[in-house]
Amino acid sequence: xxALLKIVVFSLAxxxxxxxxxxxxxxxxxxEAPPVEEKLGGDITMDQFIAVGEKIYNGKGTCTLCHNPxxxxxxxxxSVASLAIERMSDPRYAGKAKTIEEYLLESMVDPSAMVxxxxxxxxxxxxxxxxxxxxxxxxxxxxxxxxxxxGYLQNIAGVEVxxxxxxxxxxxxxxxxxxxxxxxxESPEEAFAKFDCLSCHIxxxxxxxxxxxxDLTDMASVAGGRKKGMSxxxxxxxxxxxxxxxxxxxxxxxxxxxxxxGRMTVAEMNMIVDALAGKK
Amino acid sequence: xxxxTVKAGGFGRLMEKTKxxxxxxxxxxxxxxxxxxxxxxxxxGDGALITGKAWAEEAEGQPAAAAEGEGAVAAExxxxxVDDNTWKPMPTPKLEAKDYPQLSGIDGRLAVWIAAQLHLFxxxxxxxxxxxxxxxELIGVLSGDKRYDHxxxxxxxxxxxxxxxxxxxxxxLSFLLVVFYPDFMEYMTSIFGKTMIIYAVLFFxxxxxxxxxxxxxxxMSASSGGKWLHLGLGLGLNGSGMLLMVLSxxxxxxxxxxxxxxxxxxxxxxxWAAIHGKLWNPLNLHRFIANIAYGGSLTAAYAAFKFITTxxxxxxxxxxxxxxxxxxxxxxxxxxxxxxxxxxxxxxYDYSQQxxxxxxxxxxxxxxxxxxxxxxxxxxxxxxxLWCSLGRTEAxxxxxxxxxxxxVVIVISFLIWFTPHTLIMTSKELxxxxxxxxxxxxxxxxxxxxxxxxxxxILATFLSFQLFMRSNSKPVGDGFWAKNGLSIQxxxxxxxxxxxxxxxxxxxxIPANIRIGLSIPQVSTTAVVCVLGIIIQTLEFKGAKDxxxxxxxxxxxxxxxxxxxxxxxxxxxxxxxxxCRSAIRQHWHVYTVFRDNSPAAYTPTLPYAAWVVTxxxxxxxxxxxxxxxxxxxxxxxKEEQETGH
Numbered sequence: 001x002x003a004l005l006k007i008v009v010f011s012l013a014x015x016x017x018x019x020x021x022x023x024x025x026x027x028x029x030x031x032e033a034p035p036v037e038e039k040l041g042g043d044i045t046m047d048q049f050i051a052v053g054e055k056i057y058n059g060k061g062t063c064t065l066c067h068n069p070x071x072x073x074x075x076x077x078x079s080v081a082s083l084a085i086e087r088m089s090d091p092r093y094a095g096k097a098k099t100i101e102e103y104l105l106e107s108m109v110d111p112s113a114m115v116x117x118x119x120x121x122x123x124x125x126x127x128x129x130x131x132x133x134x135x136x137x138x139x140x141x142x143x144x145x146x147x148x149x150x151g152y153l154q155n156i157a158g159v160e161v162x163x164x165x166x167x168x169x170x171x172x173x174x175x176x177x178x179x180x181x182x183x184x185x186e187s188p189e190e191a192f193a194k195f196d197c198l199s200c201h202i203x204x205x206x207x208x209x210x211x212x213x214x215d216l217t218d219m220a221s222v223a224g225g226r227k228k229g230m231s232x233x234x235x236x237x238x239x240x241x242x243x244x245x246x247x248x249x250x251x252x253x254x255x256x257x258x259x260x261x262g263r264m265t266v267a268e269m270n271m272i273v274d275a276l277a278g279k280k
Numbered sequence: 281x282x283x284x285t286v287k288a289g290g291f292g293r294l295m296e297k298t299k300x301x302x303x304x305x306x307x308x309x310x311x312x313x314x315x316x317x318x319x320x321x322x323x324x325g326d327g328a329l330i331t332g333k334a335w336a337e338e339a340e341g342q343p344a345a346a347a348e349g350e351g352a353v354a355a356e357x358x359x360x361x362v363d364d365n366t367w368k369p370m371p372t373p374k375l376e377a378k379d380y381p382q383l384s385g386i387d388g389r390l391a392v393w394i395a396a397q398l399h400l401f402x403x404x405x406x407x408x409x410x411x412x413x414x415x416x417e418l419i420g421v422l423s424g425d426k427r428y429d430h431x432x433x434x435x436x437x438x439x440x441x442x443x444x445x446x447x448x449x450x451x452x453l454s455f456l457l458v459v460f461y462p463d464f465m466e467y468m469t470s471i472f473g474k475t476m477i478i479y480a481v482l483f484f485x486x487x488x489x490x491x492x493x494x495x496x497x498x499x500m501s502a503s504s505g506g507k508w509l510h511l512g513l514g515l516g517l518n519g520s521g522m523l524l525m526v527l528s529x530x531x532x533x534x535x536x537x538x539x540x541x542x543x544x545x546x547x548x549x550x551x552w553a554a555i556h557g558k559l560w561n562p563l564n565l566h567r568f569i570a571n572i573a574y575g576g577s578l579t580a581a582y583a584a585f586k587f588i589t590t591x592x593x594x595x596x597x598x599x600x601x602x603x604x605x606x607x608x609x610x611x612x613x614x615x616x617x618x619x620x621x622x623x624x625x626x627x628x629y630d631y632s633q634q635x636x637x638x639x640x641x642x643x644x645x646x647x648x649x650x651x652x653x654x655x656x657x658x659x660x661x662x663x664x665x666l667w668c669s670l671g672r673t674e675a676x677x678x679x680x681x682x683x684x685x686x687x688v689v690i691v692i693s694f695l696i697w698f699t700p701h702t703l704i705m706t707s708k709e710l711x712x713x714x715x716x717x718x719x720x721x722x723x724x725x726x727x728x729x730x731x732x733x734x735x736x737x738i739l740a741t742f743l744s745f746q747l748f749m750r751s752n753s754k755p756v757g758d759g760f761w762a763k764n765g766l767s768i769q770x771x772x773x774x775x776x777x778x779x780x781x782x783x784x785x786x787x788x789x790i791p792a793n794i795r796i797g798l799s800i801p802q803v804s805t806t807a808v809v810c811v812l813g814i815i816i817q818t819l820e821f822k823g824a825k826d827x828x829x830x831x832x833x834x835x836x837x838x839x840x841x842x843x844x845x846x847x848x849x850x851x852x853x854x855x856x857x858x859x860c861r862s863a864i865r866q867h868w869h870v871y872t873v874f875r876d877n878s879p880a881a882y883t884p885t886l887p888y889a890a891w892v893v894t895x896x897x898x899x900x901x902x903x904x905x906x907x908x909x910x911x912x913x914x915x916x917x918k919e920e921q922e923t924g925h
Contacts, residue, residue, distance in 0.1 A: 018890070019890045066633060132634060229552070234549035
């Protein structure tokens, strides 16, 4: 029993020693609270808007995680706005921006449009940026927040700040929008029409159709064999949500919109899937 | 080596007599299955399913990607949109704080944290132990040496209660998740429902194998054919255990790096794609190795406990041998663990640079200083144990002079390893020191110095092991290896140290992106020395004779405390890194697609996490000590019955 007690005391001392070192031997860093979307009203001044941009840049946007002088993981951004013109004329530039503001926006939502030399993903010869689209995923900045960051970047680079001030309507809750404008399709035909499927595809049961995308008339019979291990229903859903995951031979990638996940209700998708799979 | 008599532990006898262990395990297993069934049932069957209802409800007009959490529950009797057994995507819930059930006085996140970590401790233990038990049993069969078989049986005996406790805490965890995070569980079930069913079935399979393997040990060992059948059962136990681990890993890795889902989080229907995420295999490998190391450290603690509490020389010899074997297993797992961790971290960076930098350069950066302290403690205790091990033979005295300089090297390496790069200081301290880096020590905080220190630390530990291995042997004959083995090894160590130190110094002179690449030749150098060292020493001592008698059991009690230090540090480290792995998701249930909007979505401070880990480790160690104490109680009672007092 005595030996057991000695072992218990020893173990407790070791355990508490680790906890004590953590408490008293390491600096206390209080992690930031989970980010919240900036609510910006219409009466904000440009200076305030730029200050919001700086706050997002250092906080929610997590820009300084990589764009800092220590890690060397991403280029510094103090003068990115003044370098924008030069970057847009670079032969490697693959974007569509014409102005500094557009370039900065593009660099945040489509960072691979222009990858600064030495900062691309390994093995891509600086054609693919490791930076995520800041409007999506873990960062998820709103359009107004992105504008605020652009304003901040323009300001620190000493170029003209061209972003528009928010009007206050951008982040309005969904109930402010007219609900009547969002019409939910009630039949497969309505769903095909609503999402403009007929512009590119020939669809079973529909008279008109385009030939930009594959003919979907015999989808029910071919879908099951398109991807190994995937049923016809699974394949059709994937084709709608992630159209570039499998592109039918002779057709080009990136032709079909890939944002149906955010626009289509599940019921609408079910109707489309069932119609194409020949279930209804 | 003294003649060892392997005896069944009192605890094992108690368990066999009372059947408590089996009943406990059965209750835990049923509890787990019941809770799992409760969680899974809503997602299968006909139109009354919760997830099915969610899709039906969604037809009211909400965008697929924006359905509110409350929309996930449909009214009674509503016809579901699911009309066949094919899957349909469940929208990623967008929850609010009110969607998380609150039970007064209970912190849901804390409760889940504690249950999950306790489950993982016991699960890691019971998954790790059967792996080396099986290997040791096989060695026993192939060599015909019964001692291995007895030791393997006793290792298994130690882990039996662990199976029950792992299952019980697993059941508790499932229960707490369903209570406090119902929408999250529903979402996960909509994706991983099939694997969860398989998991439950595998649990039964593992239970079958573990009980037939353990309780059939003596009976099946009676014949050669029976023994091979027994080994087959052991293989089944390890196979089912491994599958259980990789399945549950897929849930954890999905939460960190989701795959098989659409841009808004909708499941695309391919379960394999969801399982086979970017971090799945790195996590599998890391946990597989860590389980072995952890199992070894806990069985070493058990052996140490028995060693300290017994007076019998035979038992002391036996438990010394058992402790040493467990220690070697723990170290064999520990040494490759950093490389598996490196792969996991690399894949984290590759998946999301943001997550990677949050891990290593953000709020969690100081956690890695703490990790260095813990691993340093493990290495210090390991070396101390090995030096004490030299006392098992008089012949090892010739190596004692090396202990002090090796101790100095290890302590210096340890101090360099946990030197922080950038200090957090007040403005006054900043001006006094002259910057965020200490003018002298700051240069030791960079990876160039740390990599060098870690490699020297590993080499020094390996040297301690080498010294112990050769402590009681002398090469015989005029063969090449017998004559030159020692010189070659000294040359190998010298060349390796020069190479590692040179690369470390050279690292300071080159840019950061090239510098990081130099860690690979440094690590390779260490690995080559370890592998070649064992090969050369084996050749050198082929046919060697013992110099004097080797006395198992001749170890000071303090050496056994080193084994306890190893086990406790391992446990605390596991708890800390478990927190780290989970916390780098920050305010996301499923990173980037399913946000945690509960009141407890914030990242806690490191001291808070450390004290939670401390409490969990205390609970765990209390249960472990209970397991160790039971045999004493049983033995005492038996003694009283025999003497009539």
